Amino acid sequence: MNLRFLSAGESHGPQLTAVVDGLPAGLPLTVEDVNPWLKKRQGGYGRGRRMAIEADRIVFAAGVRGGRTTGAPLALVIENRDWKNWTEIMDPAPGNWPRKKALTTPRPGHADLTGGMKYGHKDLRDVLERASARETAMRVAIGAVAHKLLAELGVESIGYVPMLGGIESGVPFSWDLRQQIEQSPVRMTDPAVEKEVIAAIDAAKKSGDTLGGLLEARFRGLVPGLGSYVQFDRKLDGRIAQMAMSIPAVKGVEIGEGFKNAGLPGSRVHDAIFYDTERGWHRRSNRAGGLEAGMTNGEELVVRAALKPIATLMRPLPSADVVSHQAADAARERSDVTAVPAASVILEALVSIILADAYLEKFGGDTLEELQERVSVYQQRVREY
Template sequence: MVRLLTAGESHGQAVVGVVEGVPAGVPISKEVIDQHLSRRQMGYGRGDRMKIEKDKIQVLSGIRGGITLGSPIAFTIPNKDYENWKQGMDPFEGDLDYKKVSHPRPGHADLAGAIKYGFDDMRHVLERSSARETTARVAAGSIVGQLLSQFNIEVASHVRSIGNVAIENNPVAFEQLKDSENSLVRCICEKTERLMIKAIDGAKLEGDTLGGVVEIQVKGLPVGLGSYVQWDRKLDGKLAGSLMSIQGIKGVEVGDGFESALKPGSHVHDEIFYNDADGFYRKTNHAGGIEGGMTNGETLVLRCAMKPIPTLMKPLNTVNFVSKEAHQAAVERSDTCAVPAAAVVAEAVVKMTLTEVFLESFGADSLKEMKRRWNE
């Protein structure tokens, strides 16, 4: 069982994480973690916050000399912006009236959070509901990703659409995904990239925001991760849950997902073949690598729909939380579009979930034991 607990306010001192359950003996590179953190910060359409932050992990426990100990891995990622917010965010001296938020933003956690926890200042809500938290998930994903890569399991992503601008390529081969690393919007098609950037510029000019669709692929998974024997062991259910937990994600598809509901079975199900060299194999992968809640040996293909960012520079209508009078929603420094960053976060949560089922199948104490069982 691998699990992650995170803590930290968006403008607090640091984002904090504890990853428990990483087996002993896994070589971990700090540079690789920092590289993933930096990928999360990129993407055309991000707000000014990302110009301030230069996210780097500080590991406090669980790793010695670059090797995991099997004990909880505790880490922090300091928020540079805290220096500018100390007056309001200091845990004991912070001024509770500092940048108070009274006008809940439609689409954000503000209103429900304030009612639920009995606040009249939605600053208390937004500091924690903010996607700054995903920094910890990316760090944790990178740690367990380094375990998965010991077994040649590779995870990659790309952006399929931003607003109504979408790539036509379908399916996209895993090998093509590396092209997304050179794109400002993590798009593999240069022509579409230009149109996506134009769409983001247009939305920004209007004080508006955009969402989109990201795709995550995983290559090298063995057959049989997850299980059909109990509902809560089904891998597609677990993956959907972790992807839906990302801020702003409102839909998840496995393989052809919603598209497959429009077609007859003869056009959807991936026929099975066999030869001595490859064993069982398919010529298509509409199922996206999962059948019956288990990996089937094909590339895992997942898609997530991200809604547009809720903080609009041309704010929507809302009401004052206390007086109930009509007002415009709060405006907080914000991204216009964070779909490329969401793709990096999605990679990370997929790595966490796959590690959970991987450890179930191959043991959880040490890398050595896992390799022995893997090679059996």
């Protein structure tokens, strides 16, 4: 990757940390480019008490000076306010067994059991603290930085929810609905459906259950030719799918109308090609979702992901204790009823990372100005192709 990053930190540790390398110098960047994304990730109807405790704010610890990136590695920090309640539990110093709040009954659908087997932990808190979706807060912050770079290159995006808890929006997506989506407590396009979805979330909470749904991220203004067809690991759809599948609880990804297209003849799937002097090369349909043969084709990119219901249930499923091996109910941790609205924000942010990396891969440049100049020249060339 040209835009590389590593993150560290536990759900109830003192902070989340990341180092991002590869950003060009001269990118305008302030905390206000990142904090609204963190706030959106914490929002959405159905979120749990943890979101009331945390008020995520980014700290630039390196790589930004005077409101612009310097070209050096960018260091990011998000403090965990809940840490003050967990200092003894999460203390890195040696301690007695069992530790406070030790977790020994794994939750079906979570990383607990397999992670414990893999790393040899009998206190499964050593697994869940890093496997927690709290980790995505930092990746959203990185995605916000990547999105800022994309915006400087003329790219727009939105993340929203087409379906939650089996209830589908009755209003097709339109870019004119961005304000409706941002104001919706469930990030849906259909105000009439919102009440039904909220009622379903309330019913799930009352019964100790959880709900999943579909996420969708859209990007427009992308140049054709990001990614490549020449090697498997350079194909952009594969890179996007890997990033999307890394979101906790995502179990399926498609580009465009991928699953629907599988049951149709090719004449009803492929997007015919047109050219005119005003628009240049374009399509009048976009069933491919803006990607063909591992490359963007200049049309709108559409990425959809399926998020399963959260694994922590207030009426837990059967499990067994990893110490005694006796049957027991799965552990209960503070959790959400649904995180689907928040996950749509996460998807948009994480796909932004892949796209920003693809721009840097194709065009390079040590400064934002160089990058913009190269993109502009390329846009003119492909228009006249």
